[in-house]
Amino acid sequence: MPSDESGREERTPIASLELLLDAQLEGRVRAEWEALSAAGLSSLAAHTSPSNRPHVTLLVRDAAAALPAAEHLAQCVERLLPLPIELSGLVLFGSGHRRVLARAVVVTEPLLRLHRDVHALAVEGRDSDRPHTRPGEWTPHLTLARRLRIDTATEALRALDEVPATDPATPMAGEIIGLRHWNAATSTVTDLSAPFPEGGIPPAGPRR
Template identity: 30%
Template sequence: MTSPDNILLHLATEEEQQVREIFALLEERGFPTQHQTPHITVTFSPWMAGDVVKRAAELLPPVIPARFQRMGTVVFGTKRRQTVAWLLETSDELEIAARHISALNPDGRGPRWTPHLTMGLRLPRKLVPDYVRALDEVTSPHLRELTVVRAALWKPRLSELTVLAGEEQGVPRTTGRAENPSWQL
């Protein structure tokens, strides 16, 4: 299965590094390696429609950079593999923009958006309680807020990232590296 196109929000470099350090500490404790680039997904589709991308490029620049507050830890999934994430809240303006973009996506979830940052992707269900406990232990209590500095369209089949807002806005580039298949939450 090919990973879908995604409209993503990327963290500030320092905060992305903090999240990667948490991934490394969890791996040292014996948990599965997390390869995903830390990000917040706005919407995804097998092939992102041009009108969705165009509207995202209009709505996101006025609200980026943006602050997100960690509100808790959530578990997505009901089967053998589950995903652990930080549940996030942001400004009303960004929330409204993201819901509008999601509603335009014919493959999306309508006007719903649950902002989250995946901290453990597709974990075996039996590991989830220990993973959540370890995540709490290795995360600094001072890491309560995150800053998003860029919104981008990621096309994994082309390894192409096009910045829609923030750093390097409007510059398509081929990254040559795989980003997280964020459709897996």
């Protein structure tokens, strides 16, 4: 069952719109997933589905709520992509003894514009939007672990420090290259960067 930003399980099936990274930056994030896993810590590396990819979530709402037609979403973002992206420090979200561990994304005006444009297009159904993804409340990030025990945070930092790609002299930077739609109610993911017929978000294969 998916978790929200606090690390708690979502009881209502959700849908989300997610930005995808170029292959090189995705590889660096995956290396951090693997480092956490190798240290015996919570990590998204535990989700072995091929569609479990590093991503930046733009919008989360109830799966039953309306979303714009797929072609309209694609048109909304394609004029802004590829978009430069840089990752920065580690952040913890949530409360209690388990937290979400993530890499913060450096906020830029083009990124905020893309976020605003998508939400402006997705007005219908916004009543169920999760607050942490709304304009003005959004903290862009890439999740590394969803249920990290707070007493293992030091171990997690140590494990990530040993990943060569996290050298401070080598910024974790790249490009946002695509958009996808995840529907937890049907366990499907749809690539909105690929050509598709008109008529809304099409069927897709299982995510996990």
